Amino acid sequence: MRVIFMGTPDFSVPALQAIAAVHDVVAIYSQxxxxxxRGQAERPGPVHQAALALGLPVFHPKSLKSAEAQAEFAAHQADVAVVVxxxxxxxxxxxxxxxHGCVNxxxxxxxxxxxAAPIHRAIMAGDAETGVCIMQMEAGLDTGPVLLRERLAIGAGDTTGDLHDRLxxxxxxxxxxxxxxxxxWVPEVQPEEGVTYAHKIDKAEARVDWSLPAEQVDRLIRGLSPFPGAWCMAGAERLKLLRSGLAEGAGEPGQxxxxxxxxxxxxxxxxxxxMAQREGKKPAQTADLLRGFALPARLD
Known part of the structure; x- marks a missing residue:
């Protein structure tokens, strides 16, 4: 089939490569x-780079609302557009x-x-499973009928980065x-019950509140890893927390x-x-992190 592929980040690249191995990808649309x-030079996104490696034409309009952009899109005469x-x-x-319209x-x-942030939110909410849906797109936000779905368990130690790659x-x-x-495919109309929204992650959510139950703190750390990263203050230094688990013990919150x-x-x-990351340093396992690092008695 003649396929238009529309995607930008790392998450989209495996799908592009898989489709290009089977179908005729006639155009790539990317941010x-x-x-x-450091030099702030313009750098193509991951999908753009993958498209160049495959020798595929790349388009990056700032908007698709103009008649010119829509005419250019239609001129590709695609059988389907895949959006990721x-x-x-x-x-x-x-x-x-x-x-065949656009599928997502x-x-x-x-x-x-x-x-916008379904992987983060699933971990932060303590969901036992997540998965992938192939959806026929319509005007609403992720409201279209589902063509295909598969489930994937969320492990006790999974971070958003771990799930991102598997999904x-x-x-x-x-x-x-x-x-x-x-x-x-027989489209599965989404039920009205069970609708939740994965709102974009706000940086204000990332600071750890140690007064919360351990389960909630653990889910926050794993759900925001690697980006934007849950954090706390270790004395005067900001410490990014990247992997965690539940542990035995009790004390004053933050102790x-x-x-x-x-x-x-x-x-x-x-x-x-x-695993955590000190300011200006690379992520490190705890044993390595603690070498030469005088922790305060309490994290804030």
């Missing part, structure tokens, strides 16, 4: 290059242009966690399966508990910090 690094974390709202003219790879079990690979496998039988490792008392129970 424009952004300033990055693209970053722009698709007007109806875009949704309707391909023969969404990293949740819809209708749970519609929206990305699962989505790549599923989209090839979905495209192979496009037109023959560094005695013994091996790095255990912190919470409002109820305690968490053990498995």
């Amino acid at each position: 424009p290059p952004r300033p990055a690094g 974390a693209y970053g722009l709202i698709l007007p109806k003219a875009i949704l309707d242009a391909p023969k 790879i969404h990293a949740s079990l819809l209708p749970r966690w519609r929206g 990305s690979d699962l989505g790549a496998k599923m989209i090839v399966q979905a495209l192979g039988a496009l037109g023959s 560094v508990l005695p013994g091996a490792g790095l255990r912190i008392a919470c409002g109820l129970g305690a968490v053990e910090i498995v």
Whole structure:
């Protein structure tokens, strides 16, 4: 089939590569290059870079609302457009242009966690499972009928980074399966019950409140890892917390508990910090982090 692929971040790359191995990808739509690094030189995003490696044409309009952008999109005469974390709202003219419309790879079990941050929110809420839905897109936010879904368990130590990679690979496998039988799937209309929204992560959420129960603190740390990263203050230094688990122990919230490792008392129970990052340094396992680092008696 003639496929338009629309995506920007790392999450989208495996799907692009899987589709390009089977179908004729006639155009890539991705966000424009952004300033990055110390020199702030413009750098293409991951999908853009992958498209260049595959020798595929890349388009990055700032908007798809103009008649010119919509005419250019329609001129590709695509059978379908595949959308994976693209970053722009698709007007109806875009949704309707391909023969089979636009399908989306969404990293949740819809209708749970519609929206921008479904992986983060699933971990932060303590969900036991997540998954991928291949959805026929319509004008609403992730409201379209589901063509294909698969479930994936969330492990006790999983971070958003861990799930991101597994869900990305699962989505790549599923989209090839979905495209192979496009037109023959019986769409599953999303129920009205069970709708939740995965709102974009606000940086204000990232500071750890040690007065919360340990389960909630642990989920926050894992859910915000690696980005934006839950954090606390260790004296005058900001410490980013990247991996954690539940631990035995009790004390005043924020108290560094005695013994091996790095255990912190919470409002109820305690968490053990498995990996963290000091300011200006690389992420490190706790044993390496603590070498030469004088921790205060309490983290704030």
